[in-house]
Amino acid sequence: MVEDTSQLLDVLTGVEFFRGMSPTGLDAILRLADLTSFDADEYLFFQGDPADVFYIVVDGRVKLTQVNEEGVQVILNYPGPGEAFGIVAVLREMAFPVTAQTVEPTRCLAWRDSQLKQMILEYPQLGLNAIRILSKFIVEFQERIKELSTERVEQRVARTLLRLAGAEEAGVSGSRAIDFRLTRQDIAEMSGATLFTISRILSAWEREGLLGSDAQHITLLQPARLQELAEGRE
Amino acid sequence: MVEDTSQLLDVLTGVEFFRGMSPTGLDAILRLADLTSFDADEYLFFQGDPADVFYIVVDGRVKLTQVNEEGVQVILNYPGPGEAFGIVAVLREMAFPVTAQTVEPTRCLAWRDSQLKQMILEYPQLGLNAIRILSKFIVEFQERIKELSTERVEQRVARTLLRLAGAEEAGVSGSRAIDFRLTRQDIAEMSGATLFTISRILSAWEREGLLGSDAQHITLLQPARLQELAEGRE
DNA sequence: ATTTGTCATTGCGCTAGCGCAATATAGGTA
DNA sequence: TACCTATATTGCGCTAGCGCAATGACAAAT
Numbered sequence: 415m416v417e418d419t420s421q422l423l424d425v426l427t428g429v430e431f432f433r434g435m436s437p438t439g440l441d442a443i444l445r446l447a448d449l450t451s452f453d454a455d456e457y458l459f460f461q462g463d464p465a466d467v468f469y470i471v472v473d474g475r476v477k478l479t480q481v482n483e484e485g486v487q488v489i490l491n492y493p494g495p496g497e498a499f500g501i502v503a504v505l506r507e508m509a510f511p512v513t514a515q516t517v518e519p520t521r522c523l524a525w526r527d528s529q530l531k532q533m534i535l536e537y538p539q540l541g542l543n544a545i546r547i548l549s550k551f552i553v554e555f556q557e558r559i560k561e562l563s564t565e566r567v568e569q570r571v572a573r574t575l576l577r578l579a580g581a582e583e584a585g586v587s588g589s590r591a592i593d594f595r596l597t598r599q600d601i602a603e604m605s606g607a608t609l610f611t612i613s614r615i616l617s618a619w620e621r622e623g624l625l626g627s628d629a630q631h632i633t634l635l636q637p638a639r640l641q642e643l644a645e646g647r648e
Numbered sequence: 649m650v651e652d653t654s655q656l657l658d659v660l661t662g663v664e665f666f667r668g669m670s671p672t673g674l675d676a677i678l679r680l681a682d683l684t685s686f687d688a689d690e691y692l693f694f695q696g697d698p699a700d701v702f703y704i705v706v707d708g709r710v711k712l713t714q715v716n717e718e719g720v721q722v723i724l725n726y727p728g729p730g731e732a733f734g735i736v737a738v739l740r741e742m743a744f745p746v747t748a749q750t751v752e753p754t755r756c757l758a759w760r761d762s763q764l765k766q767m768i769l770e771y772p773q774l775g776l777n778a779i780r781i782l783s784k785f786i787v788e789f790q791e792r793i794k795e796l797s798t799e800r801v802e803q804r805v806a807r808t809l810l811r812l813a814g815a816e817e818a819g820v821s822g823s824r825a826i827d828f829r830l831t832r833q834d835i836a837e838m839s840g841a842t843l844f845t846i847s848r849i850l851s852a853w854e855r856e857g858l859l860g861s862d863a864q865h866i867t868l869l870q871p872a873r874l875q876e877l878a879e880g881r882e
Numbered sequence: 883a884t885t886t887g888t889c890a891t892t893g894c895g896c897t898a899g900c901g902c903a904a905t906a907t908a909g910g911t912a
Numbered sequence: 913t914a915c916c917t918a919t920a921t922t923g924c925g926c927t928a929g930c931g932c933a934a935t936g937a938c939a940a941a942t
Contacts, residue, residue: 480790483879486798490790502783505776511787534775541768541775542739548782549736553745555789556714556724562796563840564720567899598920606797611899613921629909630919645717801929831889845929847891863938864889884942891936898930906921912914 422449422523425472429496430547434539443533447523458514458522465503465510466527471495474520475594478512479603489603491551492517492578492594501544502551504530517594565646567607571615572644574605575625579634591633656683656757659706663730664781668773677767681757692748692756699737699744700761705729708754709828712746713837723837725785726751726812726828735778736785738764751828799880801841805849806878808839809859813868825867 422444426432432440449472452458458469461480469476471493478491478499490512493499503510504527525533534541554577561570579590598612605612616632619625624640626633634640656678660666666674683706686692692703695714703710705727712725712733724746727733737744738761759767768775788811795804813824836846850866853859858874860867868874 480794482794482798484798488794488797490793501779502786505779506783511790531776534779535772538769538772538775541772541779542765544779545735545739545768545775545782548779548786549740552736552782552785552789555786555793556745559724559789559792559796559840560714560716560722562793563722563837564716564718597918603797606793608900609920610901610922613919614899617921832891833889842930843890844892844931847889848929851891886941887939889936889938891934893934894932896930896932898928900925900927902924902926904921904923907919909916909918911916 422472425496426470426523429470429498431470431498431540431543433543435537439537443537444523446529446533447525450522450524452516452520452522454516454518454520456516456520458516459500459510461511461513462509465500465506465508468498468500468504468525468527468530469514469522470498472521472523474522475517476520476522477515477517477600479515480512487603488606489600490555494594498547501530501548562606567605567611568615569644569646570605571601571607571612572640574601575632575634576637576640576644578604579637588637589633589635590637592631595630596632597630656706659730660704660757663704663732665704665732665774665777667777669771673771677771678757680763680767681759684756684758686750686754686756688750688752688754690750690754692750693734693744695745695747696743699734699740699742702732702734702738702759702761702764703748703756704732706755706757708756709751710754710756711749711751711834713749714746721837722840723834724789728828732781735764735782796840801839801845802849803878803880804839805835805841805846806874808835809866809868810871810874810878812838813871822871823867823869824871826865829864830866831864 423437423440426440426444432443435443452474458476459465459467473495475492475494476499477489478493480488480490482488491499499514500510534544561573565573575592578592578596598616599609601616602609602612616625616627620627624634624636626635657671657674660674660678666677669677686708692710693699693701707729709726709728710733711723712727714722714724716722725733733748734744768778795807799807809826812826812830832846832850833843835841835850836843839846850859850861854861858868858870860869
């Protein structure tokens with residue numbers, strides 16, 4: 415199914431979902447996968463579609479969104495290289511709870527729901543890994559719920575940017591770029607605010623030298639200061 | 649470790665985490681568990697404690713909360729009989745992201761982190777079950793994020809009450825009681841609003857005959873109408 | 883019977899952030 | 913060069929919901 419197996423094996427060894435797998439096992443699993451290429455802005459699946467595929471991003475970036483009854487959109491996650499999505503739905507014989515759309519040209523490995531189940535039963539380590547990954551999401555989502563419930567927009571925007579820049583794990587020293595296209599509308603949909611409010615906040619921050627933006631690419635120039643704002647320490 | 653094994657076995661067979669387990673396996677797992685009784689309002693663990701235990705509620709009710717830097721609390725979940733909590737943290741060698749406190753006298757089965765890991769490796773079916781449970785939370789949390797981002801307080805309160813009454817699965821016909829103590833403050837902390845706003849909304853709904861409340865026990869008299877409010881159909 | 887503590891209600895003023903409209907900017911393309 | 917479309921900015925008025933304070937209701941404790 416896959417052309418360039420050895421190169422892909424390299425990628426997969428860094429993927430959390432496959433942590434602790436033997437090269438032999440990994441190779442067997444890789445043989446089951448489909449490698450698919452997508453253009454930018456292409457839809458992988460829609461919220462409500464029957465969930466029968468599970469993806470891992472090889473390169474590129476995918477946007478996961480939900481819409482409410484009135485059609486207002488919320489962005490839930492931006493999985494990038496090495497990250498998995500679709501596990502959530504695949505084992506529950508349910509519909510995808512989100513819509514997946516690429517934001518740039520993207521390649522993904524895909525497995526069918528039945529294959530995933532089989533893989534986990536054969537390699538229980540994968541079950542543990544999946545639990546770890548899902549737990550991480552739960553913790554992140556819990557935090558976002560907390561933020562939406564108790565914090566003001568400015569704090570949430572700061573947190574959103576830090577999160578997107580991956581500045582949490584990496585510490586807050588030096589400047590950090592968000593390496594994919596990101597409109598004000600996107601940021602609004604991630605932080606639970608309106609386009610207008612985001613525009614005002616980001617303009618102010620640019621004026622203060624907190625961040626630089628050009629052509630929808632944002633760079634956090636003072637992550638440490640942003641971190642302060644995120645925590646409400648004005 | 650456990651006194652009344654046969655009675656507990658009955659409870660466990662209904663638990664999602666143990667779905668598909670053989671009686672023999674279940675029995676072996678039960679032997680590893682500790683059954684602990686808690687009074688009302690007792691703390692099981694605090695946010696930030698090292699996560700080394702995984703619980704299943706036998707009877708009673710537990711409240712899972714988070715606090716932000718300023719000490720404002722958010723309620724994330726109210727696990728009841730048959731429901732698991734603590735899986736989230738236990739496999740990630742991390743701290744509990746929430747505080748767990750009973751809301752009434754409660755009995756829980758508890759396993760150590762190392763035991764859970766061992767159990768899953770021995771019975772991969774448990775891994776699949778855990779993934780299903782975690783996925784359900786993710787979907788619920790995603791929905792709450794969507795609600796907090798796009799809906800007004802009244803809608804969110806309606807949804808919170810329906811969720812607590814378990815009216816989603818059970819359909820919306822007939823009246824439904826929420827069978828545990830629940831203050832206005834609690835509802836506020838679940839729906840991302842203030843005590844005052846909740847009080848106003850619930851008073852109005854009581855006047856309209858939508859719900860009845862006495863001694864901190866709320867009954868949804870017209871779940872279908874609440875469902876309409878939740879969806880913004882005024 | 884009185885006190886104490888917890889929880890709920892309601893009035894009132896305030897403000898963060900929404901929502902709309904008008905205008906500006908910047909790539910892409912013909 | 914001019915045009916088109918998508919995105920961003922900014923001003924302005926408005927309101928949902930917050931935050932405080934005063935009061936009330938009820939149960940448990942002494």
